[in-house]
Amino acid sequence: MSNATNPLRAPVRWPAEAIWQAVAPHLPAFTVEVLPQIDSTNSELMRRCRAASLAALSNSALGSPEPPEAILLVAEHQNAGRGRLGRQWQSQAGASLTFSLGLPLQPANWSGLSLAVGVSLAESLEPANGKPPTLQLKWPNDLWLGQRKLGGILVETANWGDQRYVVIGVGLNVTHPEHDFSTATSSDAGDTPTPPPMAATSLQALWPGVDAPWALQAVAAPLVQAVLDFEREGFAPFRARFAARDALAGRWVKLSDGTEGTACGVGPHGALSVQTQDGLQDISSQEVSVRPADPNG
Numbered sequence: 640m641s642n643a644t645n646p647l648r649a650p651v652r653w654p655a656e657a658i659w660q661a662v663a664p665h666l667p668a669f670t671v672e673v674l675p676q677i678d679s680t681n682s683e684l685m686r687r688c689r690a691a692s693l694a695a696l697s698n699s700a701l702g703s704p705e706p707p708e709a710i711l712l713v714a715e716h717q718n719a720g721r722g723r724l725g726r727q728w729q730s731q732a733g734a735s736l737t738f739s740l741g742l743p744l745q746p747a748n749w750s751g752l753s754l755a756v757g758v759s760l761a762e763s764l765e766p767a768n769g770k771p772p773t774l775q776l777k778w779p780n781d782l783w784l785g786q787r788k789l790g791g792i793l794v795e796t797a798n799w800g801d802q803r804y805v806v807i808g809v810g811l812n813v814t815h816p817e818h819d820f821s822t823a824t825s826s827d828a829g830d831t832p833t834p835p836p837m838a839a840t841s842l843q844a845l846w847p848g849v850d851a852p853w854a855l856q857a858v859a860a861p862l863v864q865a866v867l868d869f870e871r872e873g874f875a876p877f878r879a880r881f882a883a884r885d886a887l888a889g890r891w892v893k894l895s896d897g898t899e900g901t902a903c904g905v906g907p908h909g910a911l912s913v914q915t916q917d918g919l920q921d922i923s924s925q926e927v928s929v930r931p932a933d934p935n936g
Contacts, residue, residue, distance in 0.1 A: 651715060651733070654856040658711065661860035665867060666709045666742065676716045680739035681793055681808035684712055688741070688797045688804045707804050709742035711859055715851075717810075736811045736842075736851040740862060744796075744805040744870050750923070751874030751909025752866075753780045753794045756807055758880045759865035760790070763858040764842070773845065775886035778902075778911045778929060782811070783886050787840035807866065809858070812841040813851050874909045881905060892929050894922065902929070 655671040662669045677683050688707045717737045746752070760782055761774040775783040780792040790811035797804045816839045842849050868876060882888070887902035892913060900915035910921040911929060922929065 651850075651852060653713060653852050655713075657856060658859045662711075662863045665863065669709045669711070669742075669863075671711045671713070673713045673715070675714075676718065677712075677714045679717055679808075680712045680714045680737060681795055681806050684710065684739050684741040684806045685795060685797055688799065688806070692797070692799055707741065707743065707799065711738060711740050711863075713738040713855060733851060734812070734814045734816065736813055736854045737809070738855065738859075739806050739808045740859075740866065741804065741806045742863075742866070743799065743802055744866065745802060746870045746873060748873050748908060749796070751877065751905075752805070752807075752869055753792050754778070754881050754905065754909045755865055755869045755874060755877040756792050756794070756809070756862065757782060758877045758884070759862045760792075760809065760811075760858050761884055762880070763861045764845070764854070766845070772884050774884060776881060776884045777886040778905065779909070781886075784840045784845055786886075787838045788812075789840050789842065789845075805866075807862075809862075811854055812839060813849065813854060814843055815839070815841045875907065878905065878907065878909075881909075887911070887929065887931065890931050892931055894929055 653671075653673050655673060659669065659671050674680075674683075684707075691707045714737050715733075754776070757776040757780065761772070761776055764782075765772055765774050773784065774789070777783050777788075780794075781788055782790040782792075790809065793808040793810075795806045795808070797806070842854055846853075865877075882904055885902075885904060888904050890902050891899065892902045893899045894913070898913070898915055898920070900913040900920070903912040903914050903919065905911055906921055910923050913920050913922055913929075
């Protein structure tokens with residue numbers, strides 16, 4: 640089959656230079672790197688950070704080395720992409736956009752970072768006439784379109800001396816995936832029934848004909864700015880913006896520990912408030928996963 644009839648085989652022209660020009664004034668050492676294939680962009684940046692940390696320890700007599708670079712790492716194909724709680728993200732060239740943003744970060748409070756990232760992505764991809772917003776955010780790290788999963792976020796950190804390095808992984812479906820998202824996790828075992836797959840959707844359902852480079856240029860520079868804003872001001876500037884897109888607000892939800900109740904929005908640091916039979920509980924993303932549930936069954 641020729642490239643003319645199979646667009647996924649055509650060479651991809653990534654807007655690396657345009658993104659660098661937009662971000663460099665805020666992060667002068669920022670770089671953009673595109674790889675044709677990798678296991679996981681998050682895994683690669685975490686490996687690089689650990690390697691740099693080990694090198695720094697071995698060369699400590701030479702003085703304080705620079706922290707790992709601020710970088711946007713894009714993969715045309717991921718063969719071992721990872722999501723939250725051990726979930727896998729399958730990525731095919733052209734069918735999805737997968738990238739990780741890595742940079743040194745020193746916020747006063749890390750809580751709510753994944754929500755701030757979701758707000759930035761949704762606002763960047765929302766059509767100009769999206770009133771009410773078309774794109775929703777499912778706490779703590781999913782992007783939804785019409786009750787279907789469009790993408791996900793994975794935030795990881797590593798130590799660099801007394802500093803922290805954050806790696807923010809993003810995966811977005813560009814074309815409609817062949818399979819829905821598995822909701823099974825590494826803890827789904829034994830007699831615990833596996834939840835049904837999460838229905839999936841794509842950017843082309845919202846923006847017909849778009850491709851991964853278009854999506855990357857739409858979200859990359861605003862995402863960097865949002866992360867820098869979060870470092871300075873925390874989750875507070877993002878709370879109302881998240882609430883406007885909160886896919887769980889007012890819905891009956893089930894936590895992975897079996898607790899059920901009504902989602903009541905998020906608190907000042909991004910914790911999910913759930914009204915249960917035992918009262919209002921604040922849930923952190925490190926504790927449980929949350930999914931909509933049928934209040935009658």
